Amino acid sequence: MERTIGDNMNEIGGTRTMPSDTIVAHASGIGPAAIAVVRVSGSGTRAVLEALTGGVPEPRHASLRDIGPPHWSLLDRGLVLFFEAPASFTGEDMAELHVHGSRAVISELIEAVLSLPGTRLAEPGEFALRAFENGKLDLRQLEGLADLVNAETRCQREQALLQAQGVASARYEAWREGLVRAQALTEAELDFADEGDVGVGVAVEAGRIVDGLLREIEEPLKGGGERLREGVRIVIAGPPNAGKSSLMNALAKRDVAIVSEEAGTTRDVIEVHLDLGGVPVILTDTAGLREAEGKVEAEGVRRALARAEKADVVLWLIDATTPAWEPPAALASKTCIAALNKIDLAPEAGEGRNVIPVSAKTGQGLDPLIAALEMEAQRATEAGAGSPLMTRARHRVELEGARDALRRYGEPALSPELRAEELRIAARHLGRLTGRIDAEEVLGAIFAEFCIGK
Secondary structure: OOOOOOOOOOEEOOEEOOOOOEEEEEOOOOOOEEEEEEEEEOOOHHHHHHHHHOOOOOOOOOEEEEEOOOOOOOOEEEEEEEEOOOOOOOOOOEEEEEEEEOHHHHHHHHHHHHOOOOEEEOOOOHHHHHHHHOOOOOHHHHHHHHHHHHOOOHHHHHHHHHHHOOHHHHHHHHHHHHHHHHHHHHHHHHHOOOOHHHHHHHHHHHHHHHHHHHHHHHHHHOOOHHHHHHOEEEEEEOOOOOOHHHHHHHHHOOOOOOOOOOOOOOOOOEEEEEEEOOEEEEEEEOOOOOOOOOHHHHHHHHHHHHHHHHOOEEEEEEEOOOOOOOOOHHHOOOOEEEEEEOOOOOOOOOOOOOOEEOOOOOOOOHHHHHHHHHHHHHHHHOOOOOOOOOOOHHHHHHHHHHHHHHHHHOOOOOOHHHHHHHHHHHHHHHHHHHOOOOOHHHHHHHHOOOOOOO
16 A cells, blocks of 8 residues: 555654644744744644734734733734645644844744743754645655755756756656556556466557656656756866966955965865856866876875866866866866966967967956856756756665666566566655655655754
């Protein structure tokens, strides 16, 4: 029998939760602010509002109220909203109190709520957990919600919103329904093994469904959604004194790396996080690549090559005054953008070559270079495609598991019984993506990402 992950679930990360409790939390940013939001959810929400505000507002209508228990002095005057179950984020009766954002107001308001029977502070992610358990969101939507809270760039926000709105979940659910159909046909093949024509017909139809699903599942595994969440790695590499550190400072628009005319100044790897066209980028400055003169510099060169070999994009920087045009053979297979630095000193150096002329010192040519980097970052992440991407390692593991099971299904020597088992394995992997099966082991890691109040 199909179950959801939330069935009989009563622990998060080892902390006992009581669904009957009414929970409260500060749900907005930390620190003094004009407005703060305190959330309440659970069966006692109405009682909390009656005790603190003198009544329950009409659902989904903001009401300006004095806030404070009768035996206390007035705490604040603010907007109160009530969301009646099941039409709320958690699926329970829920309230939001919009008050002034001082620490005194927030702490005393939460203390007032906790003075009422049956209330307690929410655990991290508990509002989201209740939404999941009450069928308001599935696991993929919850992960999208966590990513939306933590989004730092436009493309991260757009992708997280697609996940939170359930676009990816709808696609996975369609795949799952296809698997259920293929399973039914395979079971029919077993049940009607004595009816030769029936067995062949259903087997062909089941195989057609599986082939289509396999093609669809393999597509997102080719994408770069994980890079969109974690950051595209761009490594600046080149010979000593090509101006790598100066260029990094120019791209970051601040002094990140030490700049010196002395060769071998950069010995270690230096990183800075940038937003290039809405895509998160980790830009890395490395030691100059040459025959090292000492053990410390040799280690820096080794680390530089190692980072460049793992990069999504290598920005090969050439010194216009002493050009070394080609990167090392170890980087031949990498996506590479060649930039010719110091053109203010040798303006004719790059003529006839496929390089982007720049001057880290004067800023000349930086805009075309940034545009080229943005294009490669977009390509590496498939950002802007308008469709949900696979943004987490967990998603890749489960899709690869489903894909492998479907591939095994197609092996000619496999018996109908084993083909049916491979379909069940594939369905379990897809179910773990949205929480449509019993898989409690993934809950702790997911809900631990949420802040208090979410």
